[in-house]
Amino acid sequence: MTNPAISDYMYRLMVEAVTDYAIYMLDPDGIVRSWNAGARLAKGYEAHEIVGRSFAEFYSDKERARSIPELNLQYARDHGRFADEGWRxxxxxxxxxxxxxxxxxxxxxxxxxxxxxxxxxxTAQRETELQLAHQAGHDALTGLFNRSKFLEHLEEEAPQLFYGAQLAVHYIDLDRFKPVNDSFGHAVGDQVLRTIGQRLKAVVPPRSIVARLGGDEFAVLQFGSPSVDEATELSNRITETLREPISVRNAIVVVGASVGVAHAPTHGCEAAELLRNADLALYAAKQNGRGRHEIFDDSMNAQALSRGVMELKLRQALKLHDFEVHYQPVVDARTLDVVGYEALLRWQDQTGKPISPAHFIPLAEELGLMPELGAWVLRTACRDACAWPNDLVVAVNVSAMQLRDRSFIEVVKATLVATRLPAHRLELEVTETAVLSDPSLANEILSELRALGVGIALDDFGTGFSSLRMVKELPLTRIKIDRSFVSGINDTKRSTSVIRSVITLCEAYGLSTTAEGVETAEQLMELQRQNCDHLQGFLLGRPQPDAHWRAARTERGTVGIAPVSRSATGTQAA
Structure with a gap:
């Protein structure tokens, strides 16, 4: 046997032995001329049963009636290759x-x-893909559509409103679900949520969409061009059915629900607008006694940023982690190299309007949400910092509530373990006000965290009455000079004297210094003359998302340099 003949023989044996793929030859008329092991496994025919017959055998009667096998061969003949997926x-x-x-x-x-x-x-891969697609659009606990799939349906239907269609969005929040979890445990709570989902599906009209938006919140998308009165009738049925007792295991619970309704096109035609208006109506229902429904009206818009609405939105945002963390660079005062970033929380409400941290942070403190919100910021910041160069530090602010809770120590430990961020690359910033809420406990917590290797910074230094005492008693590694002193550099010598005194104090205690609020070249140069260690402010970089600084580091080098001219400040390159 010649070498080419041997090669052809070996190739034929290899193809015939393949089991993962059905590989066979067809003549120009589509008659099967060869058959490998993979074809036998996939299609169930032995070679002698199929060789010599048309490959059209693998298509359905309907496909053969439409000449699909012949059309596929013709396509391959005209274009060189035919590829497709389908049932065989x-x-x-x-x-x-x-x-x-x-x-x-x-x-x-x-x-x-x-x-x-x-x-x-x-087949197996397709089933997996379909399962993943189902999971992506459904709530795992109740089997209902999830928030993203609900919004997808709402957005798909919205264009029909311009052609005379109508629909209603019912935003549902359970009134007394938290006590169920607290009293009977999460297993009972989960069964209650499943029952709620079943009751909603039983009471809504055909074609309506029922979804669990998250936690104890549900929504119904009512189709069939309902009028406002018909939407009102459905909301009444919803509140009535959810008011009925639920028997779970050995417990009987009554949760009840409040419902907010937005009708389209009466109350808007955009998906986000309708959901927002239904949300405002839901808040009104809760404010007016719970266990009832409210239809949206324009007067509710005037109250959208009131404390009550902000509370509702803040809780919802916290459930969905609907926040962002921006980062402001901290630079070496001598070289202007970036040495780290401060993590700063940002939030936009459902209208896209940014809410000032000065407004929502105090509210979160008042509502007892800061431990959860602060833990999310800590996790996010540490996770992002892991992708930074190894010499960059991330600074995270700590609230007064966190400093009054010893479990905060475990939160920090768990975060460092989960994100694999070395402890020395994390710095926790505390204010005098936060420490003074319980100085002894705060000192214990900060001491344990410092023992882990975490840095501790005292923020807004010099604005309170106990700052000097805290320098002596707390396990600090850094002092942050308040922006009020930095801004006064251009106006009075007193601010410069205070800054010099703080830097001298820190040098005596072996602490680093960071000056906040640097906005002019004159302030920068004066702080350099005073031997301040690090600088932070709009002159050196405004707070931006992590992606912005990743791009900036790529442009300027591994670590990056603050976006301010060295020549303008008189700074020489190191």
Missing amino acids: LRKDGTQFWAHVVIDAIYDECGSLLGFTKITRDM
């Missing part, structure tokens, strides 16, 4: 999902010899 038939009549490729084969003269056909059984 086995010998026993069962179907499998196949990825099919048909290649036209020509000889040296350009004459068609036939086709190679490769088929792979993709």
Whole structure:
């Protein structure tokens, strides 16, 4: 046997032995001329049963009636290759999902010899993809649509409103669900949520969409061009059915629900607008006694940023982690190299309007939400910092509530373990006010955290009455000079004297210094003359998302340099 003959023989044996793919030859008329082991496994035919017969056997009667097999061969003949996915038939009549490729084969003269056909059984992969797609759009606990799928349906339907269609959005919040979890445990709570979902599906009209938006919040998208009165009737049925007692295991619970309704096009035509208006109506229902529904009206917009609405939105945002962390660079005063970033919390409400931290942070403190919100910021900041160069530090602010809770120590430990951020790359910033809420406990907590290797910075130094005592008693590693002194550099010598005194104090205690609020070149140069260690302020970089600073570091080098001219400040490159 010649070498080419041996090669052809070995190649044929290799193809015939393949089991993952059905590989076989067709003549120009689509008659099967060869059959490998993979084809036998995929389709169930032995070679002697199928060789010499048309490959159209693998298509359904409907496909053969439409000449699909012949059209596929013609496409391969015209374009060189045909590829597709679809159902194919086995010998026993069962179907499998196949990825099919048909290649036209020509000889040296350009004459068609036939086709190679490769088929792979993709049934398992398709089932996995369908399962993942279902999971992506459904709530795992109740089996209802989730928030993203609900919004998708709402956005798909919204264009029909311009052609005379109507719909209603019912935003539902359970009134007494938290006591169920607290009293009976999460297993009972989960069953209650499943029952709520079943009751909602039973009471809504056909084609309506029922979704669990998260936590104890549900929504119904009412189709069928309902009028405002019909939407009101459905909300009444919803509140009535959810007011009925629920028997779970050995417990009988009554949760009840409040419902906010937005009707389209009466109350808007955009998906986000409708959901927002239904949310405002829900808040009104809760304010007016719970266990009832309210229809949106324009007067509710005037109260959108009131304390009550902000509370509702803040709780919702916290459930969904609907916040962002921006980062402001901290630079070396001598070289202007970036040495780290301070993590700063940012939030936009559902209208897209930014809410000042000065407004929502105190409210979060008042509502007892700061431990959870602060833990989220800490996790996010540490996770982001892990992708930074190894010499950059991330500073995270700590609230008064966190400093009154010893479990904060475990939160920090768990975060460092989960994100794998070295402890020395994390700095926690505390204010005098936060420490003074319980100085003894705060000292204990900060001491344990410092023992881990975490840095401790005292923020807004010099604005309170106990700052000097705190320098002596707390396990600090850094003092942050308040911006009020930095801004006064251009106006009075007193501010410069205070800054010099603080820096001298820190040098005596072995503490680093950071000056906040640096906004002018004159302030920068004066702080350099005073031997301040680090600087922070708009002159050196405004707070920006992590992606912004990643791009900036890529442009300027591994660590990056603050976006301020060295020559303008008189700073020489190191």
